[in-house]
Amino acid sequence: MSKYVDFDQMWAESMPKEGDRPKIKVLGEDITLPGALPARMLLWGLRMQGDETRDLEAYSKDVLEQLSTLVGAEKVDEWLDKGISFAQLDSILGHVYSLYLGRDDDDESDEGNEKAPEKGQKKA
Numbered sequence: 606m607s608k609y610v611d612f613d614q615m616w617a618e619s620m621p622k623e624g625d626r627p628k629i630k631v632l633g634e635d636i637t638l639p640g641a642l643p644a645r646m647l648l649w650g651l652r653m654q655g656d657e658t659r660d661l662e663a664y665s666k667d668v669l670e671q672l673s674t675l676v677g678a679e680k681v682d683e684w685l686d687k688g689i690s691f692a693q694l695d696s697i698l699g700h701v702y703s704l705y706l707g708r709d710d711d712d713e714s715d716e717g718n719e720k721a722p723e724k725g726q727k728k729a
Contacts, residue, residue, distance in 0.1 A: 627704040631697060632687055636676055642705035643674050650702065665691060668698055675701060 620640040627638040649671060672681050672694060684694070 627701070629697065629701065629704075632684060632689065636680070638675055638701065638704070642702075645674050646671050646702075668694055671698055 623637065626640050629636050629638065649667060653667070668691070669681055681694075
């Protein structure tokens, strides 16, 4: 057994190809996200779970920091200069977490949904 492990090579081989990476569109621009959720973001999310005491100022700074981790501070500044709202930034962050953590709203499963009507039947 070798006593040398090349983590860089191992991680590069396990990353999704460019076309398979998560993507978002913001203010008309398609943005390809990192192949995996950055650890800083996951650790932040875990730290914030159940913290009801955070004020809006601290939370807004955290949202900007997390988005900067994903797309770069320059891109976030560009969005702010274009007049993006805080609610929109917060929405982007929430949806990005869903992309990475498998809670995608576009899930095509029928679990929890009412059975679709049979052909020719009217929906009750």
